[in-house]
Amino acid sequence: MKRFPLHLLTVLAMTSGLVSVHPVRAQAATPGVQEFDPRAFPGQVVDDVVVPVPSEVFSVLDKLGEPNWQQEIRNVELPKTVDRTKLALQFGMIVAEGFVAVQAEDKESVKEIGKDVIDLATALGLIKSVRPHAQAILDAADKKDWSSIRREFDLTQKTVRDTMEQMKDADLSQCVSMGGWLRGTSSVTSVVVKNFSADSAELLNQPMLVEHFINSIDKMGTRVREHAMVSDIARGLKDIMAEMEGAVDGFTKDSVRDIGKVCDTLLKGIQAAK
Numbered sequence: 027m028k029r030f031p032l033h034l035l036t037v038l039a040m041t042s043g044l045v046s047v048h049p050v051r052a053q054a055a056t057p058g059v060q061e062f063d064p065r066a067f068p069g070q071v072v073d074d075v076v077v078p079v080p081s082e083v084f085s086v087l088d089k090l091g092e093p094n095w096q097q098e099i100r101n102v103e104l105p106k107t108v109d110r111t112k113l114a115l116q117f118g119m120i121v122a123e124g125f126v127a128v129q130a131e132d133k134e135s136v137k138e139i140g141k142d143v144i145d146l147a148t149a150l151g152l153i154k155s156v157r158p159h160a161q162a163i164l165d166a167a168d169k170k171d172w173s174s175i176r177r178e179f180d181l182t183q184k185t186v187r188d189t190m191e192q193m194k195d196a197d198l199s200q201c202v203s204m205g206g207w208l209r210g211t212s213s214v215t216s217v218v219v220k221n222f223s224a225d226s227a228e229l230l231n232q233p234m235l236v237e238h239f240i241n242s243i244d245k246m247g248t249r250v251r252e253h254a255m256v257s258d259i260a261r262g263l264k265d266i267m268a269e270m271e272g273a274v275d276g277f278t279k280d281s282v283r284d285i286g287k288v289c290d291t292l293l294k295g296i297q298a299a300k
Contacts, residue, residue: 093217095130099123104142105299110150111253114198115296117146117186118205124163124179126213128172136167136175143182155189156182197250200242204259205296207239208289215286219279227277230285233270236263255295262288 102123104116120142127135140163147156159182166174183202190199211230218226243251243260250256265288269281 093221095126096132098126098213098216099130099132099135100126102139102142103297104146105297107299108149110195110198111201111250112255112296113146113150114190114201115205115255115259117143117150118183118202118207119209119293119296120146121179121183122206122209122213125176125210128175128179131170131172133167133170137164140164140167147186150186152186152189155185159185197246200239200246201250201256204239204242207235208259208292208296212286212289212293215282215289218282219286222279222282224276227279227282230277230282231270231273233267236267236270239263240267258295259292262292 100123102120104120107113120139124136124139124143127139140160143156143163144153144160147153147160159178162178163175163182166172166178183206187199187202190196190202214229218229240260240263243256243263246256266285269277269285273281
């Protein structure tokens with residue numbers, strides 16, 4: 027299967043703070059999918075990895091046929107919990123939801139998500155670090171300043187990950203990235219299935235990123251690694267990896283749908299009360 031540099035799922039994970047996965051250069055461009063030059067792609071370089079700005083993430087999908095982003099927004103219900111592992115997963119998920127709402131330019135959804143960010147940061151004991159970003163999101167939403175909101179969502183997640191790592195909570199920092207990646211991947215599969223083409227499906231070809239998450243879980247401390255939700259995610263990631271490795275001649279619409287179902291099932295678990 028052909029590999030393309032800076033695929034959308036890599037970008038989504040990178041904007042969630044995951045910068046340790048190196049993109050694979052394309053062997054050849056497939057008609058209909060633009061081959062990006064990492065050196066020309068807007069973003070920062072961290073450890074030789076190009077970390078694109080969030081606005082560029084969604085421009086990739088927009089080139090595939092003008093997705094209806096309003097249809098991709100989900101009404102997320104977050105149960106009260108003191109489970110920090112679940113809270114970290116929920117935080118990543120809700121920030122990814124924020125990017126979708128911004129792409130849809132849905133002011134009210136962005137404001138609701140901004141409030142969820144405050145609630146989750148408070149529950150995680152990180153509100154002091156996150157409050158300036160969250161307030162900036164709410165203020166920018168009133169002005170419909172979408173570029174500022176994208177920037178603040180990105181900074182919010184980075185701040186949480188950095189703060190967790192400073193507090194020696196690197197495992198929870200990884201959970202933030204996984205929660206964001208699952209929601210982002212779910213959104214991508216939904217868009218691709220609705221307007222399927224082999225080129226757009228190729229955006230899902232990111233086994234190296236899935237492998238990174240699987241390996242990260244294996245290295246986690248016992249408390250987080252054996253958490254019921256993290257164990258479910260580990261199994262789900264292996265199912266997704268099997269789909270990717272099995273798509274030797276490219277993804278089918280069914281295989282894309284199957285990856286989306288795995289992500290959706292895991293996201294429901296992250297939102298479940300128990």
